[in-house]
Amino acid sequence: MEEPIAKRFRSEEKDDEDPNVRFIKLDMRKYEEWVRNLSPEALGSIFEIGLKVKESAMLAVHVSEGFLEEALTA
Numbered sequence: 001m002e003e004p005i006a007k008r009f010r011s012e013e014k015d016d017e018d019p020n021v022r023f024i025k026l027d028m029r030k031y032e033e034w035v036r037n038l039s040p041e042a043l044g045s046i047f048e049i050g051l052k053v054k055e056s057a058m059l060a061v062h063v064s065e066g067f068l069e070e071a072l073t074a
Contacts, residue, residue: 028036
């Protein structure tokens with residue numbers, strides 16, 4: 001009698017795959033022509049710039065609701 005095949009995790013399915021590297025597909029039809037003309041390296045740079053902007057653009061406001069309403073309507 002054969003032994004059952006052990007379940008494998010998706011990360012184990014490809015032994016040579018680095019878990020720190022991911023490949024994605026982009027539907028370039030969604031973007032402007034200048035984006036479609038970028039090289040893969042340039043697209044990677046744009047992605048990195050976007051991450052840096054997102055990480056640096058966090059804003060938290062800790063004030064009373066009344067003060068905030070007054071400031072926004074002024």
